[in-house]
Amino acid sequence: MLPDPDPTLCRHLADDLRAAGFTAEALRTAFGDAADDAIARGLRAPADRSLGARDDALAVLARLLVLGMPQDEAFVSSALPRTGAAGLAALGLVSVGDGVRPLAVVRPQSYADADGAGQWWIASDLDEAALGGPLPEDHxxxxxxxxxxxxxxxxxxxxxxxxxxxxxxxxxxxxxxxxxxxxxxxxxxxxxxxxxxxxxxxxxxxxxxxxxxxxxxxxxxxxxxxxxxxxxxxxxxxxxxxxxxxxxxxxxxxxxxxxxxxxxxxxxxxxxxxxxxxxxxxxxxxxxxxxxxxxxxxxxxxxxxxxxxxxxxLDPLSYAELWVRDGGTLPGTPEFARLADAWLDDFAAREVTEVGFGxxxxxxxxxxxxxxxxxxxxxxxxxxxxxxxxxxxxxxxxDRLEPLDDAGVAASAFVVAPDVTEARHHVPGQEDPTVIELRQGGGFGRALSVDPALAALVGACDGDLPAGVLIDAIAELLGADAARLRADLLPRVRELAFTGFLRFA
Incomplete structure (x- = not known):
């Protein structure tokens, strides 16, 4: 059982990690990009090889807390002068005896949101690479x-x-x-x-x-x-x-x-x-x-x-294979086949043909x-x-669109979101495009095929004129009936506004 964490020890450990430069960026530089990526696939040796004979604080902590490899007690206490190996043990993160053996990992995790960027240190249980086998059920x-x-x-x-x-x-x-x-x-x-x-x-x-x-x-x-x-x-x-x-x-x-x-x-x-x-x-x-x-x-x-x-x-077999591997059971072994069969039997009993994730x-x-x-x-x-x-x-x-009828949408002005681009595909030698596509650089990365009228409307949305005025002008240019074009385009304007292609001016 992990002990209830001591606030003073946690502050000391944070100070030590900060002083050692224990950040995601520093670790990736120390390991190298390929070796750092390999850690997520359960491969520790490339990262350890990159550290070589280094015994500075960052290298010692990388081996102990990221790769889950035992370290010399003197090296650990030197790398964590405020916490020491005894402090890590009191937090339940290591055991101290014949060296310092990790019982958990502590890995830096960068984040970014509307309020800025930063980093957390996240402690969790040792993964299967450090354990050398399947995970315990209370992992x-x-x-x-x-x-x-x-x-x-x-x-x-x-x-x-x-x-x-x-x-x-x-x-x-x-x-x-x-x-x-x-x-x-x-x-x-x-x-x-x-x-x-x-x-x-x-x-x-x-x-x-x-x-x-x-x-x-x-x-x-x-x-x-x-x-x-x-x-x-x-x-x-x-x-x-x-x-x-x-x-x-x-x-x-x-x-x-x-x-x-x-x-x-x-x-x-x-x-x-x-x-x-x-x-x-x-x-x-x-x-x-x-x-x-x-x-x-x-x-x-x-x-x-x-x-x-x-x-x-995923189909049932792919789903079964994914989660049997996730538990640390290796493909090609009798145990892997037995567990996969148990998943397939379970799906068959409920007539499951597909599993969605989202x-x-x-x-x-x-x-x-x-x-x-x-x-x-x-x-x-x-x-x-x-x-x-x-x-x-x-x-x-x-919520802004919901109370608006079509007349209300027509009276609203819109601007194109800054991450939206347009692609036009032409058959060689032909002036008119065969496909016009709007692409979203952020959000869900949606791509929409649009007709010339909608493409013209989106292109004209700069916040100056209401959508209805723009549609009437486009109808005149295309020789189309303005009322019919409004009926066609205004519901699609709603969709473009909800999905982030357009924004209210």
């Missing part, structure tokens, strides 16, 4: 691709009370605290909550309260302005001899943990409050996965706005009925790290 995961994605999705707008469900190492609570005054972090794992408290103290972040329990049990009767969750959504067979990792398995069948969150979150959102989470959903017995998510939203006792984006989908944004209306119901597939690569700001802008524009 507390560090910062991975999914957690970074959810952190970037968090709305940057100010809020009073926040809730992080399934806090793990605490990365979402730290990110939420950037814009939320007080954050409650919950988890079913006492070890995870200890890491959350440690990481908050290590980074000097206050007003994060931890509570033990599943889903909404620890906050019964409470409402929050912002809820975020990277829940244990990984679909795991409910059979013996299949590891049930706490960090990814919610103990329910199929995608029931995500369904339970969606159905229950409304009762814990204050009016106007927003919940954001990652999740999986199954396509079952011919029922599309997004349609099943739509049904979960409809089953909420509190009516909710919903914006759900599927980022990727993002859910749910909002409790301040008053009245929900006005946003959007379920879409966006499987292209993301192009930026400002998704939270993009989502906040989209919600604000939706």
């Amino acid at each position: 507390v995961l560090g910062v991975g691709g999914a957690s970074l994605t959810l952190a970037s999705l968090q709305l940057p707008t100010a809020a009073r009370r926040g809730l992080d469900i399934g806090a793990g190492c605490g990365i979402q609570a730290l990110r939420a605290r950037r814009s939320v005054a007080r954050v409650t972090a919950t988890d079913i794992s006492p070890r995870a909550l200890a890491f959350t408290r440690l990481n908050a103290l290590l980074n000097g972040v206050d007003a994060i309260d931890t509570r033990l329990g599943s889903l909404f049990e620890p906050v019964a009767g409470e409402e929050f302005d912002r809820i975020v969750s990277n829940p244990p959504f990984v679909i795991t067979p409910r059979v013996e001899d299949v590891p049930a990792y706490e960090y990814r398995d919610g103990g329910m069948e199929g995608d029931d943990v995500v369904a339970a969150f969606v159905r229950g979150v409304g009762g814990h959102l204050a009016p106007g409050g927003v919940a954001q989470l990652l999740g999986n959903w199954e396509t079952r017995a011919g029922v599309d996965g997004l349609d099943r998510v739509r049904a979960w939203v409809a089953q909420s006792p509190i009516a909710l706005d919903a914006w759900v984006v599927e980022r990727e989908s 993002y859910l944004l749910l909002r409790r209306p301040r008053s009245g009925e929900p006005t946003l119901s959007r379920f879409e597939r966006l499987h292209q690569s993301l192009t930026g790290d400002s998704l939270g700001a993009h989502l906040a802008d989209a919600l604000a524009d939706h």
Whole structure:
């Protein structure tokens, strides 16, 4: 069990790490780009080889806290003069005996948001490369691709009370605290909550309260302005001899943990409050996965706005292979084949043909009925790290557009977002383009094929004239009926404004 972190020791460790220049940039320089990238794939040797015989503070801490390799006690105490090896042991991060052996990793993690850039030190359990085998079931995961994605999705707008469900190492609570005054972090794992408290103290972040329990049990009767969750959504067979990792398995069948969150979150959102989470959903017995998510939203006792984006989908075999590997079981072994078969049997029992992964944004209306119901597939690569700001802008524009009829949209002036570009494709020798495409450099990186009329309208949106005046001028140039062109273009202007191609002037 990780001990409850001592605030003074955490301050000393932070001072030592800062003095050693223990940053993501410094480590990447020390390791080299290729070796640094290899660490995420479980390969430590290239980074260790890059350090060579170095015994300076950065090199010692890199081996001990990033690569999870034992170090000489004298070197560690020299690298951490305030904390010492004994201080690390008191925090539960190492054991001291025949040298200093790591029990956890502490890795720097850079971040950037609307308020600026910075860095946290994030402690978590040793990965399979350091352990030399499969993970224990109570493993507390560090910062991975999914957690970074959810952190970037968090709305940057100010809020009073926040809730992080399934806090793990605490990365979402730290990110939420950037814009939320007080954050409650919950988890079913006492070890995870200890890491959350440690990481908050290590980074000097206050007003994060931890509570033990599943889903909404620890906050019964409470409402929050912002809820975020990277829940244990990984679909795991409910059979013996299949590891049930706490960090990814919610103990329910199929995608029931995500369904339970969606159905229950409304009762814990204050009016106007927003919940954001990652999740999986199954396509079952011919029922599309997004349609099943739509049904979960409809089953909420509190009516909710919903914006759900599927980022990727996997067939059952690919899904099974992904999560068997994630637990540290090597492909090609009898154990890998046995576990993969257990996943396939589980999917077959529910007639699952596909598993989707994506993002859910749910909002409790301040008053009245929900006005946003959007379920879409966006499987292209993301192009930026400002998704939270993009989502906040989209919600604000939706709320501004909602009370406007077509006449109101026509009376509004718009400007083209600065990240939007236009591409025209021509057949050689022909003057007119065969395809006109608008591309978004930020947000979800959308690309839209548009006709000449819409392309002309977007190109003319500089904030000076209302959209209706521009459409009438384009109709005259094209020899088209102005009323029909308005009826065609104004709904598409709404869509372009919501998705971020256009902004209100």
